[in-house]
Amino acid sequence: xxxxxxxxENDHTTKVQGLFIQHQPEIRGFVLAMIPNFSLxxxxxxxxxxxxxxxxxxxxxGTSFAAWVKxxxxxxxxxxxxxxxxxxxxxxxxxxxxxxxxxxAGDTDERLVLLRGCLDQLAPQARRSIDYRYQNENLPPQxxxxxxxxxxxxxxxxxxxxxFLRECVQRRMASNPNLSHV
Amino acid sequence: xxxxxxxxxxxxxxFDGVLTAEERAELESMLLSSSKARRIFLDHAxxxxxxxxxxxxxxxxxxxxxxxxxxxTPSLFRNPAWLAAGLAACVAVGWWFLPKPATPPETARITxxxxxxxxxxxxxxxxxxxxxxxxxxxxxxKGLLSISKGTLRLDFYSGVRVVLEGPARxxxxxxxxxxxxxxxxxxxxxxxxxxxxxxNGNLRVVDxxxxxxxxxNGTENCxxxxxxxxxxxxxEVPEATARNLFEGEAVLINAGKSTPISADRRxxxxxxxxxxxxxxxxxxxxxxxxxxxxxxxxASGLLAYFDFEELDLxxxxxxxxxxxxxxxxxxxxxxxxxxxxxxxxxxxxGFAKTSDRVRFRVHGASPSLTLMAWVRxxxxxxxxxxxxxxxxxxxxxxxxxxxxxxxxxxGLRADDRQEYQSWERLESPQVVTPNDFGRWMxxxxxxxxxxxxxxxxxxxxxxxxGPLGRRTPVKLGTANxxxxxxxxxxTQPVRNFNGRMDEFALFTRALSSEEIAAMR
Numbered sequence: 001x002x003x004x005x006x007x008x009e010n011d012h013t014t015k016v017q018g019l020f021i022q023h024q025p026e027i028r029g030f031v032l033a034m035i036p037n038f039s040l041x042x043x044x045x046x047x048x049x050x051x052x053x054x055x056x057x058x059x060x061x062g063t064s065f066a067a068w069v070k071x072x073x074x075x076x077x078x079x080x081x082x083x084x085x086x087x088x089x090x091x092x093x094x095x096x097x098x099x100x101x102x103x104x105a106g107d108t109d110e111r112l113v114l115l116r117g118c119l120d121q122l123a124p125q126a127r128r129s130i131d132y133r134y135q136n137e138n139l140p141p142q143x144x145x146x147x148x149x150x151x152x153x154x155x156x157x158x159x160x161x162x163x164f165l166r167e168c169v170q171r172r173m174a175s176n177p178n179l180s181h182v
Numbered sequence: 183x184x185x186x187x188x189x190x191x192x193x194x195x196x197f198d199g200v201l202t203a204e205e206r207a208e209l210e211s212m213l214l215s216s217s218k219a220r221r222i223f224l225d226h227a228x229x230x231x232x233x234x235x236x237x238x239x240x241x242x243x244x245x246x247x248x249x250x251x252x253x254x255t256p257s258l259f260r261n262p263a264w265l266a267a268g269l270a271a272c273v274a275v276g277w278w279f280l281p282k283p284a285t286p287p288e289t290a291r292i293t294x295x296x297x298x299x300x301x302x303x304x305x306x307x308x309x310x311x312x313x314x315x316x317x318x319x320x321x322x323x324k325g326l327l328s329i330s331k332g333t334l335r336l337d338f339y340s341g342v343r344v345v346l347e348g349p350a351r352x353x354x355x356x357x358x359x360x361x362x363x364x365x366x367x368x369x370x371x372x373x374x375x376x377x378x379x380x381x382n383g384n385l386r387v388v389d390x391x392x393x394x395x396x397x398x399n400g401t402e403n404c405x406x407x408x409x410x411x412x413x414x415x416x417x418e419v420p421e422a423t424a425r426n427l428f429e430g431e432a433v434l435i436n437a438g439k440s441t442p443i444s445a446d447r448r449x450x451x452x453x454x455x456x457x458x459x460x461x462x463x464x465x466x467x468x469x470x471x472x473x474x475x476x477x478x479x480x481a482s483g484l485l486a487y488f489d490f491e492e493l494d495l496x497x498x499x500x501x502x503x504x505x506x507x508x509x510x511x512x513x514x515x516x517x518x519x520x521x522x523x524x525x526x527x528x529x530x531x532g533f534a535k536t537s538d539r540v541r542f543r544v545h546g547a548s549p550s551l552t553l554m555a556w557v558r559x560x561x562x563x564x565x566x567x568x569x570x571x572x573x574x575x576x577x578x579x580x581x582x583x584x585x586x587x588x589x590x591x592x593g594l595r596a597d598d599r600q601e602y603q604s605w606e607r608l609e610s611p612q613v614v615t616p617n618d619f620g621r622w623m624x625x626x627x628x629x630x631x632x633x634x635x636x637x638x639x640x641x642x643x644x645x646x647x648g649p650l651g652r653r654t655p656v657k658l659g660t661a662n663x664x665x666x667x668x669x670x671x672x673t674q675p676v677r678n679f680n681g682r683m684d685e686f687a688l689f690t691r692a693l694s695s696e697e698i699a700a701m702r
Binding site: 040102158 | 196221324353
């Protein structure tokens with residue numbers, strides 16, 4: 001028989017896991033910013049989720065989930081960085097980034113929907129670059145050889161496409177405040 | 183203050199892994215000195231994660247099918263059932279069964295876009311590459327081929343066969359369009375591929391069937407020879423030049439002027455000559471390899487060495503060539519197709535079916551281990567694509583494999599619990615990309631008990647190292663190349679290798695980086 005307190009504990013853990021799920025894209029973004037490699041970042045995400053589950057009790061609902069989960073994610077990412085010794089930003093910079101007050105947006109699902117619409121507005125070349133990068137996990141040198149252009153032009157295309165998409169999503173958020181009810 | 187545009191470019195480059203050391207230092211100093219810069223960085227990071235999440239969710243949809251609505255498939259943590267299964271797997275099942283979050287089955291990503299290749303490199307003789315190199319049998323994507331010497335034969339997917347003689351630069355544009363910037367080519371165009379076109383500057387050479395040669399020397403000098411059938415010149419053609427050339431005719435175009443000449447087949451490579459040269463090259467490689475192989479057989483600590491030559495077909499037995507090896511360590515080939523290896527005359531085994539494997543047995547235990555194999559990966563369709571597994575289920579068991587995303591992994595069981603923590607393991611960064619499918623690679627992994635570390639090597643170069651926390655001796659026992667024994671675990675997912683192997687060695691000592699570089 002589960003005791004009442006263990007039920008509360010399970011309930012609390014489920015809630016914390018729910019927050020993780022809700023903010024998965026932002027957490028992934030934070031991890032990717034430290035580890036610019038999709039597969040490795042996925043591993044760190046998984047390990048972070050395990051720790052979040054294990055330590056759920058130490059998180060107090062109502063306090064900043066972003067700050068709490070980023071501490072764990074940063075710790076796990078640093079472990080991976082130290083184990084693999086790849087080039088990324090220095091630990092000092094990662095520390096500064098992790099302690100910057102920065103809350104997660106509360107409208108992830110809406111932004112994902114809007115993003116899909118914005119992706120369809122990209123020029124074909126930019127769309128291909130973004131798909132190669134995010135879906136097929138290619139890096140600019142590979143994309144350059146797949147598309148028959150220079151690495152430099154791929155870098156520019158990706159950077160501009162991201163700026164366009166970010167602004168497009170922001171514009172649509174601003175012009176459609178009721179979207180969450182759709 | 184900082185330059186906002188510059189900051190955005192640097193952030194973008196960092197996310198795409200193309201930041202130089204100087205740029206990284208610049209980005210770091212911007213981030214350290216400004217809270218505003220850090221907030222911009224974090225906003226961009228949020229968005230980067232959003233893009234990746236959207237791509238993972240839409241992963242079931244091929245990007246070519248633009249009009250298709252992205253399926254709203256549940257991603258990893260959105261599906262409670264999967265979440266529960268994942269957790270159970272993490273705590274109870276252990277590392278080898280850990281599902282990979284990147285590739286839950288419903289969002290399996292496309293690793294090999296179908297429109298990638300335009301031609302097959304069917305022959306490469308005596309070639310020196312400039313920039314990106316390819317090997318025989320490999321699919322050639324769109325882009326530039328540049329060689330400083332040698333001869334290539336390209337089989338375009340349209341059916342056109344092109345022989346390219348170096349020094350040459352040829353840009354592959356589609357299966358029936360290429361740009362020749364320098365060098366000589368001959369093209370044989372079968373009827374279904376009529377219309378095959380080669381560009382040079384603003385000149386378009388369009389084949390109307392069936393065989394022509396083209397030579398470009400410098401920027402201003404181009405000749406077109408028709409050996410058979412007809413060729414049409416289009417685009418910027420000097421005035422008073424015949425637009426259609428027929429069998430036996432040729433034209434020299436130089437500095438905007440054209441001169442009719444007669445076609446000269448002998449100034450282009452002779453197909454029979456190429457075959458002979460290829461065969462000579464194969465012989466020479468075989469000879470050189472045999473010498474190295476003889477030396478390797480006597481290397482200290484070598485316990486198992488399969489060269490895949492002289493497979494005994496009636497018994498399907500692969501002799502263990504390690505000097506002093508007993509017959510009971512020979513390999514039993516189950517399934518596997520005998521195929522050619524790194525070059526025509528080298529023998530290899532092809533692994534494709536879920537049953538395919540080479541099973542052998544070695545005895546004892548060893549504090550250190552080195553594994554080496556020449557492999558050609560044809561695809562990575564599974565979460566685990568086994569290179570070797572040994573002594574499954576026992577403390578000291580070893581698994582050596584590639585994962586779906588092309589990372590090389592080794593795991594050494596350090597205790598008998600079925601838990602993630604029971605393994606000493608090392609994962610490399612991605613070392614096999616879809617562009618490497620069909621390419622021969624030298625893979626090696628060292629478990630070095632003396633230095634308490636593990637190392638991975640690709641083509642003789644170290645690609646990863648990590649600590650060996652617990653120095654559990656490696657258990658030698660029943661081993662499978664390209665597969666795993668499934669009797670041991672009922673829920674065993676399929677993890678057979680897809681590709682070829684033409685050399686394999688197992689040493690009971692840690693080879694040095696120099697020794698591994700020398701094997702390459």
